[in-house]
Amino acid sequence: MIVMYNPQLETFLRVADAGSFSKAAESSYITPTAVIKQINLLEANLGVQLFERTHRGLKLTKAGFSLYNDTKYIIKYCKDSVIRAKNAMQEGDNLIRIGTSPMTPAQILVELWPKIHKLCPEIKFQLIPFENTPENAREILKNLGQSIDIIAGIFDDTMLNVRNCAGFELSRQPLCCAVSIHHRLASQNRLTVQDLYGENLMLMHRNWSRYVDELRDDIWQNHSEIHIIDFDFYSVDIFNRCENSNDVLMAVQAWEHVHPLLKVIPVEWDHSIPYGLLHSPTPSETVTRFLSAIQAVLHQEAKPGYNP
Numbered sequence: 001m002i003v004m005y006n007p008q009l010e011t012f013l014r015v016a017d018a019g020s021f022s023k024a025a026e027s028s029y030i031t032p033t034a035v036i037k038q039i040n041l042l043e044a045n046l047g048v049q050l051f052e053r054t055h056r057g058l059k060l061t062k063a064g065f066s067l068y069n070d071t072k073y074i075i076k077y078c079k080d081s082v083i084r085a086k087n088a089m090q091e092g093d094n095l096i097r098i099g100t101s102p103m104t105p106a107q108i109l110v111e112l113w114p115k116i117h118k119l120c121p122e123i124k125f126q127l128i129p130f131e132n133t134p135e136n137a138r139e140i141l142k143n144l145g146q147s148i149d150i151i152a153g154i155f156d157d158t159m160l161n162v163r164n165c166a167g168f169e170l171s172r173q174p175l176c177c178a179v180s181i182h183h184r185l186a187s188q189n190r191l192t193v194q195d196l197y198g199e200n201l202m203l204m205h206r207n208w209s210r211y212v213d214e215l216r217d218d219i220w221q222n223h224s225e226i227h228i229i230d231f232d233f234y235s236v237d238i239f240n241r242c243e244n245s246n247d248v249l250m251a252v253q254a255w256e257h258v259h260p261l262l263k264v265i266p267v268e269w270d271h272s273i274p275y276g277l278l279h280s281p282t283p284s285e286t287v288t289r290f291l292s293a294i295q296a297v298l299h300q301e302a303k304p305g306y307n308p
Helices: 008-018 021-028 032-046 062-089 107-119 134-142 157-163 210-222 236-245 285-301
Strands: 051-054 057-060 095-100 124-129 150-154 166-174 176-180 200-204 227-231 248-251 262-265 272-279
Touching: 008 021, 008 032, 008 057, 008 062, 021 032, 057 062, 062 134, 095 285, 107 150, 107 285, 134 157, 166 285, 176 236, 200 210, 200 236, 210 227, 210 272, 236 248, 236 262, 248 262, 272 285
Parallel strands: 095 124, 095 150, 200 227, 200 248
Antiparallel strands: 051 057, 150 272, 166 272, 176 248, 176 262
């Protein structure tokens, strides 16, 4: 099988994880000498020392630790690229490819699908899972329409402009708070702003979203008893951090199943954010028909006395 990256990188990961050449050799089904030779060649080609060799084993250098994190991303991205390429080969004129990750679940489309199917029975959709990393988010959103057509999630004009994509609003999601199931607030099904006094509230950094910035300014001006902690990107890691640190995380109800040990709780404040479908600014004819069908479904549901 042809790979899109240097196979020595996989050997490097095995050695780093195992902490020794011999253990890495066992899992690779090659000799320790072959493993050592690959690592020596990799270090020579890169011009950096990746491991400190001691009588107690191997330890990553600072350069090695940096390369370790990047290598995991490179290999995952290359493998995902192959999957996306194969999916593109199977693409038909009536196929919608929906990207899905823990932070961008496709549940809303699954719920709407029976009604959409009645209007567009020829359209089919395919779920394309992806890892929600900053690099993936940047690449996928600016290239919507190539290997992924639609992603469901929160957005605003700032994000759409930065990511060079378009948004189709389905609803306004109230800004909620996620807490560990062991947190003092987890027993409540609805929070007041005063319940958050004395808590650390994790918010995305300023200028990520004007809706989040409005919440931030409201807290700074009227609720200084809440301590704001900035972070840079929504990922599973930030949900883990919320659970482990016992801090409070700004979230939306669509993320209630991201982490099994977190509870998403509504808050009595007037802050919300658009939630909908992200797509290319120049959508295909199939995507355009798909969005028109959703618009028709939403219009029908909004009529007085509507009964599904």
